[in-house]
Amino acid sequence: MIKQLPLQAASGWSDYELIDVGGFEKLERFGQYITIRPEPQAIWDKVLTEKEWNDLAHVKFIGTSSSSGKWEKYKEMPDNWEIKCLIGNTPLHFNLALTRFKHIGIFPEQSVNWNFIYQKVASLKDRHDKVPVLNLFAYTGGASLAACAAGAEVYHVDSIKQVVSWSKRNMESSSLKDIRWVVEDAVKFVKREIKRGKKYKGIILDPPAFGHGPNGESWKLELMINDLVKDVIQLLDTKDHFLVMNTYSLGFSALILQNIVQQHLHSYGIKDLTEEYGELYIPSQSGVQLPLGVYARLG
Numbered sequence: 001m002i003k004q005l006p007l008q009a010a011s012g013w014s015d016y017e018l019i020d021v022g023g024f025e026k027l028e029r030f031g032q033y034i035t036i037r038p039e040p041q042a043i044w045d046k047v048l049t050e051k052e053w054n055d056l057a058h059v060k061f062i063g064t065s066s067s068s069g070k071w072e073k074y075k076e077m078p079d080n081w082e083i084k085c086l087i088g089n090t091p092l093h094f095n096l097a098l099t100r101f102k103h104i105g106i107f108p109e110q111s112v113n114w115n116f117i118y119q120k121v122a123s124l125k126d127r128h129d130k131v132p133v134l135n136l137f138a139y140t141g142g143a144s145l146a147a148c149a150a151g152a153e154v155y156h157v158d159s160i161k162q163v164v165s166w167s168k169r170n171m172e173s174s175s176l177k178d179i180r181w182v183v184e185d186a187v188k189f190v191k192r193e194i195k196r197g198k199k200y201k202g203i204i205l206d207p208p209a210f211g212h213g214p215n216g217e218s219w220k221l222e223l224m225i226n227d228l229v230k231d232v233i234q235l236l237d238t239k240d241h242f243l244v245m246n247t248y249s250l251g252f253s254a255l256i257l258q259n260i261v262q263q264h265l266h267s268y269g270i271k272d273l274t275e276e277y278g279e280l281y282i283p284s285q286s287g288v289q290l291p292l293g294v295y296a297r298l299g
Helices: 050-056 108-125 142-149 161-173 186-196 221-234 254-267
Strands: 002-009 016-022 025-030 033-038 059-063 069-073 080-087 090-097 132-136 153-158 180-183 202-205 210-212 218-220 242-247 275-283 289-298
Touching (some): 080 108, 090 161, 108 275, 108 289, 132 142, 132 186, 142 161, 153 161, 186 221, 218 221, 221 242, 254 289
Parallel strands (some): 132 153
């Protein structure tokens, strides 16, 4: 059965809120600190005035190139701080930082996927001693923490060593342990796991629009996502599994994910009771809804 859930809102947060968004920027609260960051999808006008934004904000990201920039502080605040998000019965802790790439170490809209992952792992643990879960393009590990908190054996794969170290700090701050860390290009890792005959109860992937692996491997979403999904499906336990895929790319439709996933499910004879395809968003305090990617879920 295909279950169309066109909109899924971020949940589980007391330490985060989207205050306003517009004019290609977003005004967000992370814990007690308020940031202004670029947002390419916010093509509409701001609801609050520029003065209200600047009066509220502690810091603003100023781009100096297409991929990096600097932070201009309006009020005193640290460069590193911590927030938490309640997933299931577990508070997950995230170490945040003002990086030169505008990101601060978390994508709050993903909390709705973390809740899904936690529930699926908990359900599988009722029936299996071990629930191996593979998290590809794992960034700072929100999905890895959610799966680990529910009892999964988590394999966390990201190509950037510093980001994997960041994920490990988040695990330790959340009083979790035993996540397996893999610093490697996700595409190469998946192909090797196929040769080894590995199977996973859960697979999570959140590929970027573009990027590079540790040895200069090139990634471009629209050119490579079809082959990656074809390979990833081969790693799924055929009878008892879940899969979560998220993409953030301007103009990318949930129907694209549906077409790719269904085609490869049928190719490998996997039949799911439930498939979901839709869009993630964050509602703002000012009443505007910010779209932040499309998703596919199996299981």
